[in-house]
Amino acid sequence: MKRILIPRPNLFSFDECLWFLNRNYDDCLHVIEPGKIHKAICINGQNIAFTLQADERHLLLHLGDQQLSPQQEQALERYISDWFDLDRDITPFYKLLAKHKQLAYMATDYAGFRLIGIHDLFEALCWSIIGQQINLTFAYILKRRLVEQYGTPISFNDHTLHIFPAPEVLQSVSMEALRALQFSTRKAEYLLSIASLFAAGTLSKERLQQCSSYNEQVAQLTAVRGIGVWTANYAIMKSLKQLQAIPMGDVGLLNALTNHQLIKDRQDHTRIDKLFKQFKGWESYLVFYLWRSLSHA
DNA sequence: ATCCAGGGGTCAC
DNA sequence: GTGACCCATGGA
Numbered sequence: 058m059k060r061i062l063i064p065r066p067n068l069f070s071f072d073e074c075l076w077f078l079n080r081n082y083d084d085c086l087h088v089i090e091p092g093k094i095h096k097a098i099c100i101n102g103q104n105i106a107f108t109l110q111a112d113e114r115h116l117l118l119h120l121g122d123q124q125l126s127p128q129q130e131q132a133l134e135r136y137i138s139d140w141f142d143l144d145r146d147i148t149p150f151y152k153l154l155a156k157h158k159q160l161a162y163m164a165t166d167y168a169g170f171r172l173i174g175i176h177d178l179f180e181a182l183c184w185s186i187i188g189q190q191i192n193l194t195f196a197y198i199l200k201r202r203l204v205e206q207y208g209t210p211i212s213f214n215d216h217t218l219h220i221f222p223a224p225e226v227l228q229s230v231s232m233e234a235l236r237a238l239q240f241s242t243r244k245a246e247y248l249l250s251i252a253s254l255f256a257a258g259t260l261s262k263e264r265l266q267q268c269s270s271y272n273e274q275v276a277q278l279t280a281v282r283g284i285g286v287w288t289a290n291y292a293i294m295k296s297l298k299q300l301q302a303i304p305m306g307d308v309g310l311l312n313a314l315t316n317h318q319l320i321k322d323r324q325d326h327t328r329i330d331k332l333f334k335q336f337k338g339w340e341s342y343l344v345f346y347l348w349r350s351l352s353h354a
Numbered sequence: 355a356t357c358c359a360g361g362g363g364t365c366a367c
Numbered sequence: 368g369t370g371a372c373c374c375a376t377g378g379a
Contacts, residue, residue, distance in 0.1 A: 185360080185361095186361090186362095188359090188360055188361090189359095189360080189361040189362070190358095190359060190360085190361045190362080190374090190375085190376090191358095191359055191360090191361095191375085191376065191377070191378095192358080192359040192360090192376095192377070192378065192379090193359075193360065194359095194377085194378075195359080195376075195377050195378075196359090196360080198377090199376095239375095239376070239377085240375090240376090241374075241375035241376060242374085242375070243362075243363085243374060243375065244375080244376095247362085282362090282363080283361095283362070283363090284362085285361060285362045285363085286361090286362095287360080287361055287362085288361075288362080291360080304360075306360095306361075307360050307361090308358090308359060308360050308361090309359095309360045310360075311360095312360090348360080351360095356379105357378105357379090358377105358378085358379085359376100359377090359378085359379105361374105362373105362374090363372105363373085363374085364371105364372085364373085364374105365370105365371090365372085365373105366369105366370090366371085366372105367368105367369085367370090367371105
């Protein structure tokens with residue numbers, strides 16, 4: 058039985074991350090059991106399934122009887138680090154939290170919570186488009202239909218895991234098929250055209266990472282039909298981990314700000330900007346912790 | 355029935 | 368750059 062150990066950093070709570078991934082929604086891209094998570098991913102064209110657990114000092118990756126090359130093992134470790142943002146020292150963020158009266162509690166209540174990523178940019182963009190202007194419960198249902206219909210199922214440890222559909226597959230799906238899954242006409246158009254852009258290589262994570270600045274990344278993404286400021290920043294935050302990304306206008310973000318009495322008027326951009334300036338360099342973390350505050354144990 | 359949900363596009367000033 | 372309007376769909 059293949060097993061890999063990954064050292065766990067300070068200020069990291071596997072339980073807190075797992076809880077968030079499991080909160081109130083039915084995500085089809087992982088399976089969670091007490092203390093562990095199962096997931097399947099595609100790295101360099103190869104499908105890999107794994108179970109992730111934690112002890113006091115490590116994250117434990119269980120691979121069953123899968124054989125991986127050293128390079129694949131490294132790629133998998135990098136994937137895990139990227140997923141849970143393990144390589145980042147988040148103490149500066151905690152110092153900023155401590156200085157903020159209404160938000161200081163987060164440093165203890167959510168201690169060790171990390172910005173959980175979506176490694177695949179195509180998946181991140183599709184997911185944020187699916188989530189546009191509909192409630193999250195329904196968004197997860199739509200994602201599940203899409204993934205079960207066009208993704209790749211993997212059997213592992215008595216679970217059926219799913220890998221998100223490749224753009225090459227999605228680009229040739231018909232509008233009618235997506236409409237039948239209850240995607241709106243607009244969203245179906247957006248998804249199909251973005252799948253084509255990825256399949257053609259016009260759009261890719263690598264290309265976006267070559268941009269010289271965050272602003273340029275936003276510009277490149279928002280030039281695509283269906284990707285507005287919110288979607289672009291969501292993807293940049295979750296996939297590229299550029300921490301200055303803020304999905305402005307996000308309903309959940311505004312609700313959290315209202316709940317904490319940080320704003321009264323949901324259009325008070327001045328106060329919102331002022332708040333985020335206090336968290337310069339950690340804006341995405343602030344957003345993520347505010348989203349965390351929307352769900353209760 | 356009506357409003358809302360982790361928005362975006364379009365078009366007029 | 369800003370604001371008004373429409374788009375789609377399920378849930379509360």
